[in-house]
Amino acid sequence: MKKMIYLDNAATTKTAPEVVEAMLPYLSENYGNPSSVYGLAGTSKEAVAQARETIGGILGADAKEIYFTGSGTEADNWALVGAYEAYKEKGDHIITTKIEHHAILHTCEYLEKTRKARVTYLDVDENGIVDLEGLERAITPETILISVMYANNEIGTIQPIREIGMIAREHGILFHTDAVQAFGQLPIDVDADNIDMLSSSAHKINGPKGIGSLYIRKGLKLRSFIHGGAQERKRRAGTENVAGIVGYGCAAKRAADTMEERTKREQSLRDHLIRRIMKEIPYVRLNGDPVKRLPNNVNVSLQFIEGESLLIMMDMEGICVSSGSACTSGSLDPSHVLLAIGLPHEIAHGSLRFTLGEDTTKEDLDHVVDRLKGIVEHLRAMSPLYEDFVKKGKKA
Amino acid sequence: MYSEKVMDHFQNPRNVGEIENASGVGTVGNAKCGDIMRIYLDIGEDQVVNDCKFKTFGCGAAVATSSMATELVKGKTVQEALEVTNKAVMDALDGLPPVKVHCSLLAEEAIHAALWDYAEKNHIKIEGLEKPKSDIHEGEEAEEEEY
Numbered sequence: 001m002k003k004m005i006y007l008d009n010a011a012t013t014k015t016a017p018e019v020v021e022a023m024l025p026y027l028s029e030n031y032g033n034p035s036s037v038y039g040l041a042g043t044s045k046e047a048v049a050q051a052r053e054t055i056g057g058i059l060g061a062d063a064k065e066i067y068f069t070g071s072g073t074e075a076d077n078w079a080l081v082g083a084y085e086a087y088k089e090k091g092d093h094i095i096t097t098k099i100e101h102h103a104i105l106h107t108c109e110y111l112e113k114t115r116k117a118r119v120t121y122l123d124v125d126e127n128g129i130v131d132l133e134g135l136e137r138a139i140t141p142e143t144i145l146i147s148v149m150y151a152n153n154e155i156g157t158i159q160p161i162r163e164i165g166m167i168a169r170e171h172g173i174l175f176h177t178d179a180v181q182a183f184g185q186l187p188i189d190v191d192a193d194n195i196d197m198l199s200s201s202a203h204k205i206n207g208p209k210g211i212g213s214l215y216i217r218k219g220l221k222l223r224s225f226i227h228g229g230a231q232e233r234k235r236r237a238g239t240e241n242v243a244g245i246v247g248y249g250c251a252a253k254r255a256a257d258t259m260e261e262r263t264k265r266e267q268s269l270r271d272h273l274i275r276r277i278m279k280e281i282p283y284v285r286l287n288g289d290p291v292k293r294l295p296n297n298v299n300v301s302l303q304f305i306e307g308e309s310l311l312i313m314m315d316m317e318g319i320c321v322s323s324g325s326a327c328t329s330g331s332l333d334p335s336h337v338l339l340a341i342g343l344p345h346e347i348a349h350g351s352l353r354f355t356l357g358e359d360t361t362k363e364d365l366d367h368v369v370d371r372l373k374g375i376v377e378h379l380r381a382m383s384p385l386y387e388d389f390v391k392k393g394k395k396a
Numbered sequence: 397m398y399s400e401k402v403m404d405h406f407q408n409p410r411n412v413g414e415i416e417n418a419s420g421v422g423t424v425g426n427a428k429c430g431d432i433m434r435i436y437l438d439i440g441e442d443q444v445v446n447d448c449k450f451k452t453f454g455c456g457a458a459v460a461t462s463s464m465a466t467e468l469v470k471g472k473t474v475q476e477a478l479e480v481t482n483k484a485v486m487d488a489l490d491g492l493p494p495v496k497v498h499c500s501l502l503a504e505e506a507i508h509a510a511l512w513d514y515a516e517k518n519h520i521k522i523e524g525l526e527k528p529k530s531d532i533h534e535g536e537e538a539e540e541e542e543y
Contacts, residue, residue, distance in 0.1 A: 306430050308455035312406065325430055325455070334430065346427030346453075382412050382459065384423060384434040384451040 002318035005364045009204075009296060010153050010181060010355035011322060015247070016206040022250040023208065026243035034240050035231065044242045051249025058256045059198065059215055060189040067214045067232045068245055072180040072201030074225075075214035076103035078236075079176045079197040082222040083145045084111050087174070091142030097122045097130050098340040099157075100149055103199075104178055105336070108147075118142070127289035128157035128341050135167060145174045150182035150198075154324055154337040154353060155288030156297025158186065165194025174220070180204055180212075184255030185263060185294055190215060197222075202244065206358070207251030211244035258358070263295040266356050269365060273298050273354060276369045281376055287338060287351060296356040299324075301343065304386035305350045305379045307334075313375045314352075319368055324351040346385065398456060399490040405460035410467050413449040420517065422509025424528060425502050431458045433506040435466065439514055443474045450506070457496035464488050465503040474514070478525055480507055505529070 006014070026047060032040035034048050049063070056063040069075045084094065096108055098121045111117035120138045124130055130148055146168045151158045161177060168175035176197040179188060183198075184205035190198060197220070201212040216222050216235075228237030255262075270293075278284055283303035302310065307325025314321050324335030325348075333339070334348035343351075354368070380386040398406070415436035425431040431454035438447035448466040452459050464485050469477040482500035486492050492500060509528040515521060 304453065306454050306458070309406075309459060312456045316407070344427075345430070349427070349430040382409065382451055383453045384432050385427065385453045387414065387434075387451055 004318045004320065005360075005368060006320045007354040007356060007360065007364075007368065008320045008322050009357035010156075010294075010353065012203045012209065013206045013357055014359070015203075015208055016251060016254060018254065019207055019247045019250045023243040023247040026246050030242070034242060035229065044240075047246050047249075048240050048242060051245045051252075054249045054253050055200075055213060056215075058183075058188070058252055060191050061215050062218065064233070065215055065218055067216060067236050068240060068248075069212045069214055069236060070210060070241070072178070072199050072204075072212040073101075073103040075199035075201075075212045076101070076178050077107050078214055078222070078225040079199060079216075080104065080107045080111065080145070080147060082225055083174055083176065083197070083220075084115060084117055086221040086223060087144040088115070088117075091140075091144045092116060093118045093120070093140055093142040094145045094147065095120045095122060095135065095138050095143060096147045097124060097149070099124050099128055099152055099154075099337045100147070101153055101178055101180070104147055104149070122148075124157075124340055126342050127292070128152055128155050128287075128337070129289060129292065130159050130164065132160060132163055132167065135164065139167075139171050139173065143171070143173050145176060147176040147178070150177045150179040150188070151186065151294050152288070152337060153181045154335055155299045155341065156181075156294035156355075157288045158182070158292045158294065161195070162193045168196075169194045181294060184252060184259065185296065187259070190217070196220060202248035202251055205251045205255040208244050208247040211241050211248045213248070262358055266358075266360070267295040269356055269360060269362060270295060270298055272362060273356075273365045273369065274300075276366070277372070280369065281373060285347070287341065287343070294355075296360075298354040298356075299351060301338075301347045301351045302376055303347060303350060304383045304389060305376060307350055307352060309379055310350070310352055310375065313379070314368075314371070317371045317375075319371065322353045322355075324353070325349045397493050398460070399492075401464075401488070401490045402457060402460040402492065405463040405489065406456045409450075409459055409463040411447075411449050411463065411470070412451065414451065415447060415449050418449075418510075420510040420512070420514025422506050422511070422513055422528065424505040424509050425454070427453065430454060431499065431502055433458065433462050433502050435462070435506040435510040437469070437477075437510045437514055439474060445469050445472050445474070445477050454499065454502075455496070457492055457499040458502065460489055461485050461492070461499045461503040462506065465507055469507055474511060474522055475524075477507060478511060478522060480504065 032044045034045040053063040108119045183200035196217045198215040203209040287299040307323030338348035418436040419439040420437040423434040434451045436449040450462040452462040482504040486500045
């Protein structure tokens with residue numbers, strides 16, 4: 001069997017062995033419910049508290065401001081619906097962007113349809129960066145919440161979060177950021193960045209799936225989203241996913257400890273991959289900002305080719321990547337992010353995303369480029385768009 | 397998600413290419429939706445499809461249905477080729493996932509578009525053939541920016 005090369009770390013990451021190791025006791029002997037009173041429960045309670053402390057520390061927040069959720073998506077849903085419910089008397093207007101994850105976009109649509117919220121979806125420039133002047137212009141006296149992702153999951157663009165936080169603060173508006181892709185990759189400080197709520201998730205940083213968190217600044221009136229018991233300071237009911245939380249804490253600490261060295265290494269590998277693709281494959285464009293970019297993200301459009309075909313052929317070579325093509329999204333439209341940065345549909349269909357991980361090597365990437373070249377050639381030879389392009393070129 | 401036959405026709409597509417001075421060429425679909433199929437037919441005086449080639453921009457299913465469609469019409473008379481339906485293409489591929497059924501429809505349309513082109517060029521009428529809806533003129537969708 002071919003060696004597998006996994007370059008889809010923005011989708012999920014491999015759970016680190018020490019994370020699994022840390023979780024195991026909480027899946028076996030330490031099974032106590034943290035809410036109970038006996039000693040066994042105390043062990044679980046202590047473990048949850050420790051993870052909360054760790055995650056709070058990384059964000060520059062108090063442990064009491066960290067609330068565990070079942071996913072980054074749940075954290076996003078809670079932040080938006082919760083803030084709207086709590087502050088709708090003050091105003092009914094939310095500002096977000098066109099390139100958010102669906103966890104934000106579909107929640108906004110839900111609020112528009114069922115709660116009469118008014119939502120402004122800000123444009124981004126050709127690199128995917130939010131226009132700050134546009135943000136200022138969109139603010140009205142009714143604006144209660146701004147939600148802008150820290151870094152984009154598809155094209156890796158990092159937003160001017162600190163500036164957005166300052167604008168929100170100046171106008172007395174709450175600021176939420178979906179930091180699912182940024183947490184553990186970029187240094188984040190909720191106070192310096194003026195962040196009031198922040199969503200993150202464990203499985204993007206070599207932690208387990210099914211556990212995320214929402215940072216909620218002290219003093220915010222956010223109500224419970226899941227009703228029931230008194231867990232998470234009465235704000236998120238349901239017996240804690242103790243093993244998941246322990247794994248999350250372990251993964252977060254690990255990511256924070258290795259961040260500087262790891263991201264420096266990934267960034268250099270990322271730029272190597274970008275350079276080779278741009279140099280050796282014709283009719284390619286890099287999507288996203290060349291500099292303000294997640295250290296592990298490469299997103300390119302390969303003209304005249306459709307993304308799903310690329311994915312299948314890469315998979316046959318043992319290479320796991322993803323695409324913004326319609327066929328991979330289950331709809332007829334390609335990625336909303338690629339359309340928002342102004343790509344024509346046919347170029348958006350031919351996009352390919354590589355997201356590097358801590359195990360990625362230069363040899364892996366060189367192998368990927370070597371294979372990709374052949375695959376692109378094969379698919380272009382089959383493409384009527386390429387045929388027309390070549391014929392047109394000859395005529396000209 | 398794909399059958400073995402779909403994977404086979406995707407990995408080893410039959411009849412990829414162009415036919416110079418083809419008797420009929422049909423291009424259907426659009427780049428916006430991510431699927432474009434072009435089918436070339438070489439039809440003899442006896443109205444038999446001697447050769448058939450294709451080019452496709454699209455997903456795995458789009459490539460596989462084009463490939464199978466060319467196999468199915470080769471050697472058939474014009475009238476028989478007209479009866480190669482999307483269902484026939486799908487059956488020959490041991491089925492398609494529900495979201496990919498439109499690819500087989502596109503393959504059927506591409507054959508019809510090529511037959512229509514043939515009929516127009518030769519000023520003949522093929523019984524039961526209607527002007528294909530999604531036929532696009534050559535080059536129309538090829539307005540691309542260079543990078």
